[in-house]
Each structure stands twice: as structure tokens, then as C-alpha cells.
Amino acid sequence: MTEGPKKLSPKERMAIPRAKMPEQNPDLRAQNFNEVPLGLTPEMAMKEALRCLHCRTEPCVKGCPVNVPIPQFIAKVVEGKFAEAVRLIKKVNVLPAVCGRVCPQEVQCEGNCTLFKKYGGVSIGALERFVADYERENNLVEIPPKPKPTGKKVAVIGSGPSGLTVAGDLIQLGHEVTVFEALHEPGGVLIYGIPEFRLPKDIVMFEVGNLEKQGVKFELNTVVGMSVTIDELLEEGYDAIYIGVGAGLPWFLRIEGEELNGVYSADE
Secondary structure, three states: OOOOOOOOOHHHHHOOOOOOOOEOOHHHHOOOOOOOEOOOOHHHHHHHHOOOOOOOOOHHHHOOOOOOOHHHHHHHHHOOOHHHHHHHHHOOOOOHHHHHHHOOHHHOOHHHOOOHHHHOOOOHHHHHHHHHHHHHHOOOOOOOOOOOOOOOEEEEEOOOHHHHHHHHHHHOOOOEEEEEOOOOOOOOHHHHOOOOOOOOHHHHHHHHHHHHHOOOEEEOOOOEOOOEOHHHHHHOOOOEEEEOOOOOOOOOOOOOOOOOOOOOOOOO
């Protein structure tokens, strides 16, 4: 386990105030749909990373659904090795720029941070977002080398976060992967459900492009079950099929007035 830098004592680390990410001025953001949080600066990120106590039990990692090596990537941030930090994340999470923005860190990694109750957890999501953005904005993205082909083909139905993650993992195992998407853009809820001011669509498309560079194929405007059936996909030579179609339709409350003009579901 990486113990992290030892220049500061735990008491000194706990004395560092939690970073507050800069945001668009309310008067400006009321007139646009641009992203509201502006991201940490390198200096802010390095200072926030110093707050990590590098706990032996790593409760933050246990709170992460994919077990991102959080103390290890944060140690790289302290050293200013931002590209190395994001590559550690990408070993288990192919979408750090997305997860750094929309994952519920407050109840997962940050909510399990030792500092959470008394000092506010380390801003893990903001740090994940920072290193992913730094890599992208400085043209430091490295496309992993193609592994030896297994000869196996996998169809992924749905190109939302679940489908994209599965595609990214399987392509690195050497399988041939095709993602089938019913709509005309890949991304699922990342494109059609989360508003631009929280998750810019160009970031999602950049991540999709990286998957394409690794060899993932995308078949858009293809409604599996109508355009092609599961049985037909198996007949075409697919060895496995992953179904990640998402929620699809909203669940209405069936209360008076919900059918009136101007009332929208969350997805709309």
C-alpha cells in the first residue's frame, strides 16, 4: 500500500480546509447552460490532496463501487504527477471525467472518508475530475495497446454508463465488442438525461471516441428487439450479450395535474 507523502503530520493535514471548487457567477450561469463548477486549479488540487491521511484500512476505497485506488492516485496528485494519477484510476474506471462529476461521492468514497464527519471528506470526486480533465486538456491521453485477440465477440445493448464501462473492460481483455444503441447518439443517460450544466456532452463524446480508438464499434439507431433480435445476434456469431438498457421511461406519481402543460419528468 502507498503510504503517501510524510511531510505533514495528520494534525497538520486535518488543519487544511476542504477545497471549494470555483463556480460560474450566478448572474452569468442564469443566462447559459455551461457547466456550473469550473474545476480545481493545479494548486488547489495539490493542496486538497494533502488532506488525505492515507488510512491503513482505506475506507474510501471500500466505499467505491469499483475500488478505485484512491490513496494511491491522490499521492500522485500531491507530487504533481497528474497524468500518472489518472492512469491509476483508469485501471479500474474507464470514465473518470464522468464519474468525477456525477458519481454520488458524498455517500460513497467521500462519505466513508475518515475526515468526513468532523472536517468534511477529502474532495475525491473533484480530484478525479481534475486529473481526468488535465489529461484531456493537455493531450496526454494514452490509448492502451491492443491485447491479443481472444476470438470472442460480445454484443453490448445500450451505450449508457453501464454499457460503456463493460465495453471498455471487455475490449481490454481482447474480445471484439459492438455496442448497440437505440438512439442517434451514444451515451444513454449521460447524453439524454444529465443536463449540460452538470456534464458537458463533449466530455462524454470524447470518452466514446477513446473507446472507438481502442476498437469498440458502435451501431446507432438500432433497437434490439425490433431492428435485430437477441437470437439473431447469437446467430451472427456473438458469444455473449450484455443488456444495459437503463430505465428508459419515467415513473409518474399518478397525481392530479401531472399531465398539464409545463410538467416534465426528470429525464425530459
